[in-house]
Amino acid sequence: MTTTTGVTPQAGAGGATSLLEVRNLRVTYGTGPTAVPAVRGVDLTVESGSKLGIAGESGCGKSTLALALLRLLPPAAKLSGQILLDGEDVLTMKWGRLRAVRWAGASIVFQGAMHSLNAVHRIGDQIAEPLLLHGRATPGAARSRAAELLEQVGLSAARADAYPHELSGGQRQRVMIAMALACDPRLIVADEPTTALDVMIQAQILRLIEHLVAEQNISLLMISHDLAVLADTCDRLAVMYAGRIVEEGPARGVYDAAEHPYGRALSAAFPRIGDLASRRAPRGLPGDPPDPAALPSGCTFHPRCPVALDSCAHDDQELRDVGPGRRAACLRAGTPIAVGTAGPTEPMSGTAGPTGAVEPSS
Known part of the structure; x- marks a missing residue:
């Protein structure tokens, strides 16, 4: 992704370049005396090619933070601070620029694949959709790319003609990962990607994410309530409580x-x-x-x-x-x-x- 604001990406520890830098991010729902603070002054950095985990119980603000990174929160949410993606502030992007950054600069794997996939569209068409929206391929080429991505995440290319309800939970999660990879993003945000899966499928999905991130040199921000999962997958770990980071360090x-x-x-x-x-x-x-x-x-x-x-x-x-x-x-x-x-x-x-x-x- 090209930086258009003239801001030079900051160097992190050891001289590495910060792909994502969040500075004093605050998210509140509502206004006035009844405003509810969901994220309260979060600072974090994801360096190029690195993997950061965010851990915490339900209700601590993890998913709100993840959605805020690409301004996917509802209009009732008020955001302040900075979210620098390659040095460019997501919070000040105009709509056209923000639309270009989503999927191509950074993408999200949501925790509920069945709720994220469209039940009346074939999965191959849904994987191809970001490619078409971003003008990266013709319809035929997008379809071929969707088949390649399915094989890349361990599914048969023939599954492109399936509907979401015809797949298992683990297979649907693989489809979500394929969609996230479609436009070759530099950052993937994985929000509880294995929460609804059994332990065997969870292990497979985690190994798949880890392999793809390493193979394609993608940065990863993974959110989970399970410290063991994050410690096994990520380089660094941040613990979140009541909307704030209370600890961070090597995973x-x-x-x-x-x-x-x-x-x-x-x-x-x-x-x-x-x-x-x-x-x-x-x-x-x-x-x-x-x-x-x-x-x-x-x-x-x-x-x-x-x-x-x-x-x-x-x-x-x-x-x-x-x-x-x-x-x-x-x-x-x-x-x-x-x-x-x-x-x-x-x-x-x-x-x-x-x-x-x-x-x-x-």
Whole structure:
């Protein structure tokens, strides 16, 4: 994709060029005193050829963030900040330019393939549609390209004549990936691409995405609630809670030793192969993410945090450096936390303070 604004793409860590750079992105639904903040000042970078994962529970703002990247949100959503794609701000693009960027500059694999595919059109026609809309092929050539893409994602070219209901869930998800690849984008945003699939098909789809991204040198931003999936697929990982990034760093490092208590809770929520204790008693996190319309004061995670201090109830935390390539928004980050044998979310030893938070022993 060609930059038309004269903005030079920024260099990331190690001199790599930032393909996508999100700066202080805020998304609210509605206006005035009833406005609901869904994304609250997110900053993130996806370098060319890299894979970034975003993790968090349902309701933390992941899908809103994904849709905001290409301005796919409804009119009720108000956006501010910057979304720089190859140095060009998506939020200030005119409609014609934005239409040209979608599919060709960046594309999205949605989590519900059956809801994204048109039930009354053959899948070959739906894969060919972006090629025709962007003037990249004649109808005949677009049809041939659709057949090639189907084979590329592990389906027979003959399936081009099938309707969505004639395919399995895994096959429909492969069709969505083929559509996302049709116009040779530089960035693919995968929003929970395997959520509705069984574990065997999920593994196949993840390996397919990983292979295609590596083979075609495409950048990937993958969204999931499963840290294990992201740690196995992505280079870096960002943990999102209540509309904000609360931790980011190398994917395996965040998964194995998260600095933020929420990251540790997400990691411990799934049993690990070879870890008998976690298989017998996977640890979760009580409660639910806060309602965006009624966020608690201070650190939004403190009502659920097993190691919260009294000050967390009124002092919010910003992301800060806590190690090489690591950032976290927590007072505890960068300091040792006593961990018991039950798992990485074990509270620090101490007594409960007046707010019910755990205070360290003297």
